[in-house]
Amino acid sequence: MSPGGTLDRRTVVSDLLQDRGDLLVVTGLGSPSYDVMAAGDHDLNYYLWAAMGSAMTVGLGLAMAQPDRPVMVVTGDGEALMGFGALATIALRRPRNLSIVILDNGHFGETGMQPSHAGQGIEFTRVAQACGFPVVDLVTEHQGAEPLRRRVHARESLSLAVVKIAAVNLPRALPPRDGVHVKNRFRTALRHHPA
Numbered sequence: 254m255s256p257g258g259t260l261d262r263r264t265v266v267s268d269l270l271q272d273r274g275d276l277l278v279v280t281g282l283g284s285p286s287y288d289v290m291a292a293g294d295h296d297l298n299y300y301l302w303a304a305m306g307s308a309m310t311v312g313l314g315l316a317m318a319q320p321d322r323p324v325m326v327v328t329g330d331g332e333a334l335m336g337f338g339a340l341a342t343i344a345l346r347r348p349r350n351l352s353i354v355i356l357d358n359g360h361f362g363e364t365g366m367q368p369s370h371a372g373q374g375i376e377f378t379r380v381a382q383a384c385g386f387p388v389v390d391l392v393t394e395h396q397g398a399e400p401l402r403r404r405v406h407a408r409e410s411l412s413l414a415v416v417k418i419a420a421v422n423l424p425r426a427l428p429p430r431d432g433v434h435v436k437n438r439f440r441t442a443l444r445h446h447p448a
Contacts (some may be wrong), residue, residue, distance in 0.1 A: 274389025
């Protein structure tokens with residue numbers, strides 16, 4: 254069984270967003286959006302609302318459309334499970350500027366903390382390796398966040414990292430909930446912050 258880990262999700266996400274520069278960030282539904290917002294709202298954050306299972310595919314499309322910019326998807330194990338097939342497509346397309354970070358607590362945090370598939374033994378690292386991801390990391394200690402942050406900004410290779418976080422419900426830091434506003438703000442920021 255893989256019941257998650259002990260890392261503080263907010264600390265890890267905040268560390269990954271340090272000195273972000275032109276990093277484009279796509280967040281999965283729920284806690285990953287709250288975690289990114291808690292680290293500081295930014296015009297280059299694309300928060301997904303009511304799009305469960307879509308974070309990785311949105312990140313893929315963005316990475317392909319913006320090949321000169323680093324793109325990081327921050328999502329949870331439950332949301333990633335709903336977009337499971339995307340891992341195969343992403344591995345085949347292999348955008349060098351895309352990094353996927355799965356915050357894995359082994360639970361469906363948004364629906365009552367029921368054990369997720371990841372909490373019952375499904376390992377995203379092994380699935381990503383089987384799909385052909387060139388770089389796959391498992392982060393279980395806090396010091397693993399800094400090498401991961403450097404890799405995200407390097408844009409040298411497609412990567413997936415599973416970060417084993419503690420299964421706790423933290424206070425919500427709600428980003429803007431108007432999807433049209435988030436989309437328009439993001440598009441405007443892309444024009445005003447060229448790569």
